[in-house]
Amino acid sequence: MDSLKQQLKLQIIAALNLEGMQPEDIQDDAPLFGEGLGLDSIDALELIVLLEREYGIRLKDAKEGKPVFQSVAVMADYITTHRTK
Amino acid sequence: MKQIHHILILPDRVVVDDQPVTITTQGADIVTELYRRYMNDYPKFFKMDLLSRLGLVAADILLQTEGAERGAERDDRAVVIVNRHASLNNDRAYEATIQPDNYFPSPSLFVYTLPNVVAGEIAIRNHYLGETACYIAAQEDVEPLIASTFNEHTTSVIGGWLDVTDEKEFIAKLSIWTH
Numbered sequence: 506m507d508s509l510k511q512q513l514k515l516q517i518i519a520a521l522n523l524e525g526m527q528p529e530d531i532q533d534d535a536p537l538f539g540e541g542l543g544l545d546s547i548d549a550l551e552l553i554v555l556l557e558r559e560y561g562i563r564l565k566d567a568k569e570g571k572p573v574f575q576s577v578a579v580m581a582d583y584i585t586t587h588r589t590k
Numbered sequence: 591m592k593q594i595h596h597i598l599i600l601p602d603r604v605v606v607d608d609q610p611v612t613i614t615t616q617g618a619d620i621v622t623e624l625y626r627r628y629m630n631d632y633p634k635f636f637k638m639d640l641l642s643r644l645g646l647v648a649a650d651i652l653l654q655t656e657g658a659e660r661g662a663e664r665d666d667r668a669v670v671i672v673n674r675h676a677s678l679n680n681d682r683a684y685e686a687t688i689q690p691d692n693y694f695p696s697p698s699l700f701v702y703t704l705p706n707v708v709a710g711e712i713a714i715r716n717h718y719l720g721e722t723a724c725y726i727a728a729q730e731d732v733e734p735l736i737a738s739t740f741n742e743h744t745t746s747v748i749g750g751w752l753d754v755t756d757e758k759e760f761i762a763k764l765s766i767w768t769h
Contacts, residue, residue, distance in 0.1 A: 522698070524636035547637075550697035558694045 510581045517577070520555045521548050533578040541576075549574060561589030591737050591767055595655045596750075597648050599624070599762040606655055618757040621647055628654060632715065639680035639702035641754045642711045645671060648762035649712045649748055656766055661717065668721035668739045669709045670749035672732045676705040679754045708752065720744055736767050745769060 514528035517537075521544065535541045538549070546567075553570050556562040562584065564570050573583045597606045601620065604611040615623045618640055624647045625635055635643060649669075653660060684699040701707070706724035713722050721744055725735050730751045739747050750764040 522636045524633065543633075547697050547701055554694050554696060 506581060506585065509584065510577050513577055513581055513584070516555055516559060517552070520551050531577055534576050536576060537574050552580075556584070560584050560587075562587050591733070591740065591769060593765040593767055595652050596765040597652050597655075597762065599644065599648055599760075601758055601760060606651060618760075624651065637698060638711065639677065639683075639699070639707075640757065640760065641673075641677060641680065641705065641752065642702060642708040644754060644760060644762050645708040645752050645764070646711050646715060648752070648764045649716070652748060652764060652766055653716065663717040663719055665719040666744060667718055667746045667748060668723070668744045669712045669718060670722075670732075670736055670739050670747050671705070671709045671724045671752050672727050672730070672735055672749070673705060673724070673751065673753040674726065674728060674730075675753055675755055676726050677703050677707070679756050709749075712748065730763070740769060 510533055511528055514531045517523070517531070518526050518528065523542065526542075531542065537552075538544050544552075549567060549570055552574055553564050553567065556564065556573075564573070573580060595607055598604065599620065601617050604613055604620065604624065613620055613623060621640065621643045625632075625643070628651050629635065629647060632646075635646065638646065680699060680702045684696060684703050687694055687696040687699060705726065706722070709722040709724050712718070713720075721739060723735075723739065727735075730753075732750050736747050736749060745768065747767040748764065749767075750762075752762050752764065754760040
């Protein structure tokens, strides 16, 4: 699970162009939106694409992403359960 | 109508009010170098396409050169951009994400598949509530378009020729214009 979280952090940094940020700057349980990384609605859509491209997980609409994108730890749990690749 | 400040950014050269600016990089890296030197406080910059990055940093350097107080909302200054290649550079990047055998459309690239977005980015950054416009033109002939923007309400314009062919070929030739 730790390696998945690490990989996920690298993928998030790359996909969202979080310039200057390192994986260690993202806490496993820190909120990704709002007070966390300050991501916006376009970032949420980009995370949906990331889930499908990298893990074969297809969310039907953006609303489904809200509980999934709470934190890296929650995302990693969801990926472990639902991944198809 | 007159230009009170002007800037030229090319892949190998930067000139502000006829004074060359020392740079250490080339190509699109110049734009990032200028961002770090003159702005460095706007993380959204890194999410933008090259056209918006170029326009935003050119406008910011111009406004720092102007030296006026910034931050307050104003609606008397327009943002007018003229270019030839529209958003083609970013359009190509987006197209690469929608190939039949690799179909993962990128939302963050899609939002920059319109050239007028750069005018909006400059307005948002600087709290401008006035006119914004983006013209696609074959030739660099911006003055008639800038001149047509002035009226009793719009008393200054920031803008000019801003064109991106690709990461190695681009130009920002912007000015602050007044009556």
